[in-house]
Amino acid sequence: MKGDMYIARSPDKETADKAECGGAVTALLKFALESKKVEAVVAVKARDGNRYDGVAVVITDPKDLIETAGSLHCASPNIARFLKEYLDGAFNSKIAVVAKPCDAKAIIELAKRNQIKLDNLLIIGLNCTGTLPSAKAKSLFKEQFEVEPADVVGEDIEGNELIIRLKDGSEKKKDLAELEEKGYGRRENCRRCETNIPVMADIACGKWGTTDKDSTFIELCSDKGADFFEAAIEGGAIKVDQPSGNAVESRKKKDQAAVESAQKWQEKDFATLEEMSAEEKFSYWSEQFSHCIKCYGCRDACPICYCEVCFLEAERGFIPPGEVPPHMLFPMVRITHVMDSCVNCGQCQDACAMDIPISRLIFMLSKKIGAIFKHEPGMDVTALPPLRTVTDQELGQEGVEVTF
Amino acid sequence: MEEFEPKIIGFFCNWCSYTGADLAGTSRTKYPPNVRIIRLMCSGRVDERLIAKAFTAGADGVLVCGCHPGDCHYQKGNLNARRRVAGLKPFLEAIGIGGERLRLEWISASEGPKVAETVKSFTQTIKKLGPSPLKKEAE
Structure with a gap:
């Protein structure tokens, strides 16, 4: 049952x-x-x-x-x-x-x-x-655990510890939080x-x-x-x-x-984006997006991007073709199209050749939008994307800013 | 120094607010000339792309006007706009453009004075906020 x-x-x-x-x-x-x-x-x-x-x-x-x-x-x-x-x-x-x-x-x-x-x-x-990010994991095993990456036959995360098992049957442990302080550890x-x-x-x-x-x-x-x-x-x-x-x-x-440790990380990660003033936010993101090489990696990796002919393709005539970095519309449309349904898989950021912290931004937005619409992406197949679905109950709500 | 005159893009619904704006015009109600009205068949046509396009093209503010809930010619088109605007505000906030630069208002065909009022107060808001940071990029 x-x-x-x-x-x-x-x-x-x-x-x-x-x-x-x-x-x-x-x-x-x-x-x-x-x-x-x-x-x-x-x-x-x-x-x-x-x-x-x-x-x-x-x-x-x-x-x-x-x-x-x-x-x-x-x-x-x-x-x-x-x-x-x-x-x-x-x-x-x-x-x-x-x-x-x-x-x-x-x-x-x-x-x-x-x-x-x-x-x-x-x-x-x-x-x-x-x-763990695979390339980083190798250097983590080499530099912190001082073992050959090829000798590792198993990893495990138990409580606060990262445990690795080696070919010869021995185990090594290290504190995960400490490793993450040093910039190693799990994917962001x-x-x-x-x-x-x-x-x-x-x-x-x-x-x-x-x-x-x-x-x-x-x-x-x-x-x-x-x-x-x-x-x-x-x-x-x-x-x-x-x-x-x-x-x-x-x-x-x-x-x-x-969950508690995750929430702490969320606070920490989001604070880096939230603590800036509006001007700083704008110059931070303009700077980040100016690194974009328009490789479409984030779009192709995103598990929820599914349009057969994407609006960001040059032939759609929406984004000026042949420009690198692409027009500001490129990241704006890319983000707004998935921000109500982000499942925080991190594939976009993994795929990004220029290390733009795009997953951090999209996930933060999806959390905020989730709070507005009381929606959690990926949990219930009957709860449709909140920016694309209206319900009958809303017809009775009159204001411009309502609680959904 | 010259006073900053904001550029505002208005997405107005054909069935209500656009006619409302017409009414404001025929009744000779004065409102600031800062708003450039684009007529749509429904405020539900407004999506993230249109708003993003308006901002990247140099708009200092975007005003979306539609029918009151329940009055939509297509039943629930305006409710789509309400959700999208609510969802876009945190985005505009996060990238430093500012959620206040986007406003949604329900205006029926008979509410000519409300058009004038809305445009007036929104122009004031944008004047206070100053030019959009994206504008400098667009120029």
Whole structure:
């Protein structure tokens, strides 16, 4: 039933050993493929064994799933965009997809825009407290941990610590907050992300709430997810226990702590943009936008930008063509088109060749707009983009400035 | 020094505020000549692009006028404008243009005096704010 919680692990020893936390996610994916509930699985694997280069892959043979077992913290592939661009937004096939909270949110935003068919998707969400930027992660391991990046076989964020596991089986720990002070650590958007448990997915999986290293805490977040999970238990694809009250409590507490730390980062990040006077803001952003090389990277990376023919293209005649930096309209239109639905995935800022803090600005605006319209992007597929949707109730509100 | 005369772009709805402005004209009501009115079929036509374009083209302020809620010729077009303006203000604020440079007003076809009043007070506001920072860039 929706809302049920379990502690789960894979009954298969190979999966449990190779994967993390008992291999529950891999076992679920395997069951999905074997029972023909889905035609394909979208997951992330290390390209050529390189942990710093995670790519989204489509898997149809259950045997190949083992390659995707285990988490990659130094990669953040664009799952929602991948689904939409290469798999027809799941309009023609049933797909199970493994998603971090931001991926799941982006999938839901695209579903609102009719670009992904949610009915055909089974979203298996993974808890996430952040990913590391891959190039920076390498220098972090080299300079701070003093290990060869190639020797790292696993990373984990536990409470305030970044833990790395090495080839020889040893572990090293460092305080995450300290690393982040020094400019290392998680991606900027991950630091300020408040969604650690993907409750908007069908099934939320994570290690919070478990006591050993060989099991996964699972929450069933939708009826579809519950039906699937119960079928998996019946089919013997997964072993489950009931979590104790303590386990549920500790999961909640850990989430709370991560949310609080995210809110602190939000305050800090937004303060850098908010504390300026109007003149300073304007010269700051004019300066930032003057670095733009009009590569369209942010637009192409944005999981919720979906127009077939973008208004920013030269042939639309809106932005003067052939100018670098582009006309001020370019960033203005780019930002205003997505600012009501930003899921804080950080893909735009990752893609930006000129390091313009665009994700910070868009996310800040989306927070403000969310407060005006009481809207949180990516949580509910029936809550349509607030700047594009009016409701019948509003007809009765007369003023110019009303509470929505 | 010459007094600063702001340039204001007005997006007026064909069914109400534009006719309202007409009424203000035929009743010889005086209002500042700073506003350049663009007639739209509905204030719901106003989107982020139009407003951004107006500002980058050198407008010091943008005035959007539509029908009172419930009076829209297309039922809910004006409500779209209300949401967009509400959403755009934080954006204009954040990049240093200032949310006060964008105003939305409901004006019906019979409210000629309200057109004059609105334009008057908005021109005053913009005069106080001074020229838009984007204007210097546009020139």
